[in-house]
Amino acid sequence: MKNVLPIIVTFLLSLSANAQNLLAISPELITENSMVKAEKTTVAKTSLKAADYKNLVKEYSATLKTNPKDADTYYKRGEAYRALKDYKEAIADYNVTIKFNPTNTTAIYNRGLSRMHLGDFRGAYGDLSKVVKSNPNDKEAYYNRALCRMNMDNARGAISDFNMVLKLDPNDTEAYYNRGIMKFETSDNKGACADWNKIAEKDPRAVRALKKYCK
Template sequence: MRYSLFFIMLYSIVVSAQGVNDSIKTGNLNEIKELNELIEKWPTADNFYYRGYSYFAIKDYQNALSDYNKAIAIDSTDFKYFFSRGKLKDEIKDYRGAVSDYTTCIALNKISYKAYYSRAFSKSNYVDLYGAIEDYSKCIEINPDCGPAYLNRGIIKAQKQLHEEAIKDFDKALSLNVSFIETMKNRAISKALLNRKDAIDDFNAVVQSDQKNGEGYYNRALHIINFKLKQDYCSDLKKANQLGFIPAKKLLNQYCKL
């Protein structure tokens, strides 16, 4: 029997590339109107860029992309133009296009950990997993305190069945206070797949930290069943079912008296 979800993969934790980078401020139509007037007088690369940035903030991706393209056509040497266009392409799931833009960012600034992190995120989304590991590693080399890079690299290593290495990355992510529940959940599964007895401690920690997460109860129940531990898995399955985690109902019928 398999776990409900072997690996949890990050626009939310990764906090995605956007989560590690500078925050996007809230855009508004008045701001765009002001930029329209500026562009009529001064159609500079920066003015197109900032209007594109404002469009991006209100999720008008078509106009944002058009303005980023115009900014780059005027000035193809500014890191932030390519970086922001890469983020936009991530949002519209043009991951290969995003990789291309982040590659240009790296050519313009070889020590930008954000560019390596973001390119790794994009690569992982079109299943260039080894390339993603390399980029997360480069990100970590430049900035050893980039916690999300350890979490995401660990997730990919676990996908490649490199569980010992994955656990080391999860340990580091936890030491940097990165997304406790997601990190602990993934570490628990890697430990379980290595038949480590302390996996149960991580499953317990997930449940204790988020008692409204049905999947946490479900995964702990699966671990107890799989490893024939002398613990009450039926209570976990009932709780998972009550919390609306649909797969729990089947196991309840199979293993427990209702």
């Protein structure tokens, strides 16, 4: 089962007023990568307290003083920083990890999530694009890239990514709802209403959208 990290996404003012109203009742989700192999799971996947993460940062920092080329420890410290919501430091450590191992898609993915938290949607888009190129079946990467495209005023690109999410998981309610918003934004009202209608029994937001925009 995937883990999700709630975040209110700042959407561009160029979206229509109606689309902004729909988004206002739809707090987006940055989706954590559930496809990470067990051996790549790190401290950020646990339920440690903030004090524990701070201690881990100290431990990892001490290790790096004696072994400054330990890419795995940089990655683990980056995960600890991300758990503490210190996204700038997390990105710095992911950068080092990726420098040592450019094919570490887990670090690239998590750097993308951290960039999203900081509002760097173009940077996050670049990271997530690398992930889906490496793994075309990574649903979470497509979903988060769609959110980036929504914030980059690229509704059609977002629709394309939501299409991939739904191809991989036809039951993803969030993808249907948000694809509906983007279809509405591109004046495809019929398509938007069709998406919301598919999830109306599961999602009260879709019911409200149908009543207001699909009469």
